[in-house]
Amino acid sequence: MVKTIKIDLDFRESLEDYLAAYLKQNYPPGNNYDYQILSQSLDARNARNGRPPHVLYSLKIFEKGEDIQCPLGPLAPTHKHDYPPPIIIGAGPAGIFAALYLLEHGVKSILIERGECVQQRLLSMVAYWKRGELKPDSNVEYGAGGAGLFSDGKLFTRIKSPFLPYVLQRLVDFGAPPAIRYLREAQLGSNRMRKIISQLLDYLSINGVIIRYNTRVTKFLIDRPQKNSLNVNGQQVAPQVIGVESQSGERIYSPHIILASGHSAREIYHTLHAEKVAMRAKPFAVGVRIEHPRKYIDQLFYGNWASHPKLNEPAAYRLKSQQGQRAIYTFCMCPGGVVLPAATEIDGLVINGMSNQGRNGYWSNSAIVVSVDENDFGTAVGGPLDGIAFQQAIECRAYEAGINAQGKKSGGPPCLTLPRLAPLVPACTVESLLRQRKHSQHSLLPHSSTPGRIFTSDFSEILPAFICDAIRDALLEWDRQIPGFATKALLLAPETRTSSPVTIERDPTSCESISHRGLYPCGEGAGHAGGITSAATDGIKVASAILK
Numbered sequence: 001m002v003k004t005i006k007i008d009l010d011f012r013e014s015l016e017d018y019l020a021a022y023l024k025q026n027y028p029p030g031n032n033y034d035y036q037i038l039s040q041s042l043d044a045r046n047a048r049n050g051r052p053p054h055v056l057y058s059l060k061i062f063e064k065g066e067d068i069q070c071p072l073g074p075l076a077p078t079h080k081h082d083y084p085p086p087i088i089i090g091a092g093p094a095g096i097f098a099a100l101y102l103l104e105h106g107v108k109s110i111l112i113e114r115g116e117c118v119q120q121r122l123l124s125m126v127a128y129w130k131r132g133e134l135k136p137d138s139n140v141e142y143g144a145g146g147a148g149l150f151s152d153g154k155l156f157t158r159i160k161s162p163f164l165p166y167v168l169q170r171l172v173d174f175g176a177p178p179a180i181r182y183l184r185e186a187q188l189g190s191n192r193m194r195k196i197i198s199q200l201l202d203y204l205s206i207n208g209v210i211i212r213y214n215t216r217v218t219k220f221l222i223d224r225p226q227k228n229s230l231n232v233n234g235q236q237v238a239p240q241v242i243g244v245e246s247q248s249g250e251r252i253y254s255p256h257i258i259l260a261s262g263h264s265a266r267e268i269y270h271t272l273h274a275e276k277v278a279m280r281a282k283p284f285a286v287g288v289r290i291e292h293p294r295k296y297i298d299q300l301f302y303g304n305w306a307s308h309p310k311l312n313e314p315a316a317y318r319l320k321s322q323q324g325q326r327a328i329y330t331f332c333m334c335p336g337g338v339v340l341p342a343a344t345e346i347d348g349l350v351i352n353g354m355s356n357q358g359r360n361g362y363w364s365n366s367a368i369v370v371s372v373d374e375n376d377f378g379t380a381v382g383g384p385l386d387g388i389a390f391q392q393a394i395e396c397r398a399y400e401a402g403i404n405a406q407g408k409k410s411g412g413p414p415c416l417t418l419p420r421l422a423p424l425v426p427a428c429t430v431e432s433l434l435r436q437r438k439h440s441q442h443s444l445l446p447h448s449s450t451p452g453r454i455f456t457s458d459f460s461e462i463l464p465a466f467i468c469d470a471i472r473d474a475l476l477e478w479d480r481q482i483p484g485f486a487t488k489a490l491l492l493a494p495e496t497r498t499s500s501p502v503t504i505e506r507d508p509t510s511c512e513s514i515s516h517r518g519l520y521p522c523g524e525g526a527g528h529a530g531g532i533t534s535a536a537t538d539g540i541k542v543a544s545a546i547l548k
Helices: 015-026 093-104 119-132 166-174 190-206 266-274 292-304 383-410 430-436 465-481 532-547
Strands: 002-007 033-043 053-065 085-091 109-114 210-212 217-223 240-246 252-253 257-259 279-280 284-293 320-323 326-333 340-341 351-354 363-372 424-429 451-455 488-494 500-505 517-519
Touching: 002 015, 015 033, 033 320, 033 430, 085 093, 085 240, 093 109, 093 166, 093 190, 093 532, 119 340, 166 532, 190 210, 210 326, 217 266, 240 257, 240 292, 257 532, 279 383, 279 430, 284 292, 284 326, 284 383, 284 465, 292 363, 292 424, 326 351, 326 465, 340 363, 351 363, 351 488, 363 488, 383 424, 383 488, 383 500, 424 430, 430 465, 430 488, 488 532, 517 532
Parallel strands: 085 109, 085 257, 109 210, 257 517, 424 451
Antiparallel strands: 002 053, 033 053, 217 240, 240 252, 279 500, 284 363, 284 488, 320 326, 326 363, 340 351, 424 488
């Protein structure tokens, strides 16, 4: 049976003693009952209205000896199969867990990653944040661990995948705390996530998975049937993807290509579109990051309990607003975190949020994003790639705004050659956005967590008008709900890489592309996941389909 119990912050026993006493008081004497924690979450929804926060535990109560779901056993890779190694493109969560699952079932794979290994990637990012030295193939979005390596390691997901316990247990096996198996809002932090990903990749390599860093796939090798070739159903035989070609011209062959390249691999989308791989434009969201002092947010959401000694979890929030058919919501909230420049292209600027395990930095930030779809994209490119063009146009305007601002500051032309400095991030106060006016060039902006250089900006020159208007309306609504939310805040822009702008279509059972045999679209970049955990489970789903 499953029971939910509520524990106040002021209880003085250990959790184990408290739960043991709960069993003794609520279940028949003489029966030997035990429990398993299914989930744990903090309920502080009414703290700002004077009600104390409490912790909710969902428990499975059972008699000792009863068969319950146990954690997975230790890893035991086997090498009994002689299949041609599948090729996996992308070493993010989807690609890594596809490789791990295949390995545990006796199949070694070839894992191709355009970026660098974890340690070298981190050095490259520091060079970008400090001196603006961007590597287009190894950055916040590309490289071992994927985009999730520079977020905050959020594991929260609403999916109900049967592979979810496997993913969480394997993360524990490689260094995550065991509590992630039941914490509703489990968060590893970017620093711990880097260690876990490094150990996972080392394990794969030691056990026979070939990992190719700094290798960008530029072409898919396709066996095209003759026009009159029909299958058993009388339909034209679909093309077969038989391998890939890298930027150096090297060709690697396999009958199974798992495409887990992430939501920012724009060249891959263009290559697939040119090959007529079935895909469609997908709605996503665009907006800004809002940044407050962490203790201020704690006070807003925890009220008088903000400084409670047992409330050692910084406040996090999820806010929503609906304006007609358009949704505005907060996304990827990073308590005690930083706002990072996260460009992948030399002439673009985009930002992302990150926090470390302790989440004890001075600032807290969150994206405020507005849903966009095909009706907003226009027809800049045509077909499924219009969302990418929409993103790129915003990122280019943000970059150009920084160049122009630097030119005005130096008294020189906007196009002058700039010294190697940290990236320029557009910023404005919430007050300026709400009043629809530009912050004075001579006024000081509040401090920011970003390692980039902030400059005062008119967001209407970067973001489409409907996005600015929607954010204004949402901020006013949220400030009425949570007085003070729209004060003491800085806005930074733009946040454009919330999810994939494209869905690469696949068969729901075989996970194979509906237009090209041998190609298995996978993870967030293919439009079939969103976040670390769901991407990892999708990687396993695809690997399992191939094994079948």
